[in-house]
Amino acid sequence: MTIDHVLINGGETLAAALKRCDDNCLGLVVAVDNGGRFAGVVEVGAIASSLASGGSLGARVDGLADKSARTLPAGADDATMAKALNGAVLPLLDADRRPVGLASAGRKRRIPVAEPVLSGNESRYVNECLTTNWISSQGAFVRRFESDFAQRIGAGHALAVSNGTVALHLALLALGVGKGDEVIVPDLTFAATINAAFYAGATPVIVDVDRTTWNIDPAAIAAAITPRSKAIIPVHLYGQPAAMDEILALARRHNLVVIEDAAEAVGARYNDKACGAIGDAGTFSFFSNKLVTTGEGGMVVFRDAEAAERARRLRDHGMDPKKRYWHLEIGYNYRLTNLQAAIGCAQLEQLDGFLARKMEIAARYAAGLGPIPHMTLPAKLPGLKNSHWAYSIIPDMARLGITRDELADRLERARIETRPLFYPLHAMPPYKPHAGNRAFPNTDWLSENGISLPSAVSLTDAEIDYICGVLARLHTTRRLVQDHRIA
Ligand SMILES: Cc1ncc(COP(=O)(O)O)c(C=O)c1O
Structure with a gap:
């Protein structure tokens, strides 16, 4: 994801900004003036609020741009970036205040679904x-x-x-x-x-x-x-x-x-x-x-x-x-x-420490993803302790016009690795004969829609917040794109 994917001239319309949000998978754009200088950030949530209160998709982007949005200097070192980010996506500005890059948790590494931690004995x-x-x-x-x-x-x-x-x-x-x-x-x-x-x-x-x-x-x-x-x-x-x-x-x-x-x-x-x-x-x-x-x-x-x-x-x-x-x-x-x-x-x-971190990761995901409509999270049931090996969700994006695999592609562009839920055994050639004439509606639904998010013990809180933010903005973007028939 480069800065070009989010840049938009402040004179363009909110409809164009929304299309950009959809294309760049980040759910935000960075507005610039005619001289290419930073003119503010527009998150898709601001477009949603504006439309909800009677605003028009034909309005100018710079009318909604948050000029005081946080930015970072282009030369910021890793430590400064890590401290400032906290899950956010921030434009990097050069000395003339031209956006030249993006800082996010996904910039440092492609956030992995899993990776071993071998730092003990x-x-x-x-x-x-x-x-x-x-x-x-x-x-x-x-x-x-x-x-x-x-x-x-x-x-x-x-x-x-x-x-x-x-x-x-x-x-x-x-x-x-x-x-x-x-x-x-x-x-x-x-x-x-x-x-x-x-x-x-x-x-x-x-x-x-x-x-x-x-x-x-x-x-x-x-x-x-x-x-x-x-x-x-x-x-x-x-x-x-x-x-x-x-x-x-x-x-x-x-x-x-x-x-x-x-x-x-x-x-x-x-x-x-x-x-x-x-x-x-x-x-x-x-x-x-x-x-x-x-x-x-x-x-x-x-x-x-x-x-x-x-x-x-x-x-x-x-x-x-x-x-x-x-x-x-x-x-x-x-x-x-x-x-x-x-x-x-x-x-x-190290297992106790690993498990404790898995519980923290699950709780943070639940807090970040819980408010997103139609998002099914792992069930919490009395007497059951889920070890949350893979934090998996049913985002049900089909109702928003994208398949699970398209969602995975979009997250990949935001440097977030995912994994589809398993395919139904009954659908695969070697196993089909063992399905009898039984129906598998639940597996079919879960398999078609489910996705596992990064769940490694090494995952940082900032990475989880970034992933939740991307998913939340993606959801809002898709809803607006559908509602307003943006092609
Ligand atoms: C549910 C389930 N059963 C069995 C296995 C097989 O384990 P292994 O890959 O160590 O052979 C796996 C491994 O991924 C699994 O997820």
Whole structure:
């Protein structure tokens, strides 16, 4: 976004300014006089107020320009800019008061959806692996990571594995799910959830999600249960806990196992129990965009010691733990390295701080975005602690004439990275046959309209305020453009 995208001559009309606001995605213009000198800022909110009180779109821009709007000198250093900004977008003026640039939180960096924070003991522990030569999957950090993790979430048995996908595969195998069994999965999730069912030789059954929690709908599960049903995989999507009481009650009634896909939900709690430690098994991902990361990595936890033992054996080629190179069944190499576990141990030490920051980020977004009409934010429900791994919203811009993907493009131009919500599994070729003749209205709606905003622990308050400001102005701009049919 350069200054050219926001500049407008003060003699132009408000209609032209509005068009500019729409094109530049920032919802503001910077007016200049005929000599190119700063003549004030016009935010789209001022245009909205003027029109609401009978003003005309044919009026001159300079009539509405805020001449005393804050500006910064073109040579301002990073510290000065950071101090002045607080989420705002400010023109940078040269010595002759000509606007030559824009300062905003998006100028410093493209604000990422996620990024790891590795500022604890990560390098010290990894170095310890290097200097002691313990770099493969045998090493003290692997055992420490497993026991720290099990303790942290209150799980009986934890096994570190190569990633969150194989964690699901191991959980299914260790709990005896295989050929001929049906595994009920939500339509709105990452493909790993359903892929693992295929790896186990089972038959996935896709069901719709709940419109409020965005997680698997217990009523849809109940309707999909058949005599062949063997397992349910609720996913705690984006850190929001699934309806575990209802799911466990169904599982008990129909003798099903429950594997919680908590890949995105480390730190989330359901009625004060850690997500992932509530069902028969729980799985976690430590991919680099997750709250706790090991680069690639995962954990599978079990309630039952026997299932955990079976998973341990399968993780290591099905080898007899008492007899090296004697294989009791066909297994896999799903081990995590000591190097990765070293990073994981250091990450766990910081988890409380990470979670606290996630709560602050969510609260700041809620305050900034809450007043925007028709904006659906993550539901706050009694007894559920959302870990807010990805702060995701349904901005419902379709009613304002732009699709979710067009919104993402606009935010990208403002240097704000976003991520679409997952596509419905039932819509994708490999999974379509597993949708039966069920309807998926909630997943369809969420998937078409939902977007995840920057949610990294490293996000600053100024960045959040900037993102909220851009979204609010974008909303006002689109409303005016629609109402006044600006082409
Ligand atoms: C819901 C869900 N399940 C499973 C996985 C798989 O985890 P991994 O990428 O570590 O294999 C992910 C990862 O992104 C996920 O989001």
